[in-house]
Amino acid sequence: MTTLTVPRLKDSPNWVYLLREFDALYRHGSAGGSPAIRAHRRTVRDRLSAAMARNPDILPRARDVKPVTAHLARALDLGERAAMQGMARALREVRDELTWEYGYERISKALSQKYAYCEILGPQGPVQCENLILGFVxxxxxxxxxxxxxxxxxxxxxxxAGAWSENNAAVFAPGSLILNRSGDEHRITTGDREPCLLAYAWTGPEERLKNPNMRLTGTRKTKVRS
Ligand SMILES: [Fe+2]
Structure with missing residues (x-):
């Protein structure tokens, strides 16, 4: 008789390599002289290395795609030619295991065609962690x-990959890091010729990461991650 065992991180080299790309990003490079960004980078890498040392479970999640994932191949291709090539290559290796989602209970038709995110590590998995979320949008x-x-x-x-702007403040290229602190209002626009792929990290209290309850400002749409 055989028993099913939950795979652990160390049994899954592709997830390990992808997380090592996140670790390198938040460990090396510059905070640009910003104490807030330096502190955030430290929090992310400390929580990530603690999570990797625990050799957490890989939680089963059903693969899912959204209309925007038709742009993923181009985004990875662009990413492999720019500053974040290691991350783009590592993401390519798990692309068939990703769960792309919207997070909102209701979403406009226009946004549902052009946006989705996937989590790599967090309370919902696939790599289980309570105090940090890593993913891609x-x-x-x-x-x-x-x-x-x-x-x-x-x-x-x-x-x-791609070019994007936040709050009309600047145009960001591959490798740029942007920090949004708690409560900071932000709105993103992307360039008109190519898709845009961003890696993201969320830190916060465990209860909040489990249930971010995020809202689009001025609407009643609620972000759920259940
Ligand atoms: Fe955001």
């Missing part, structure tokens, strides 16, 4: 991701 060309904020959550984005 993918946007089609010419997307506006509406204004929103996150209570009690610090969010960083690192560009993997």
């Amino acid at each position: 993918l946007f089609a060309p010419s997307t506006t991701y509406p204004q929103h904020s996150h209570q009690e959550i610090e969010e960083s984005y690192i560009s993997v």
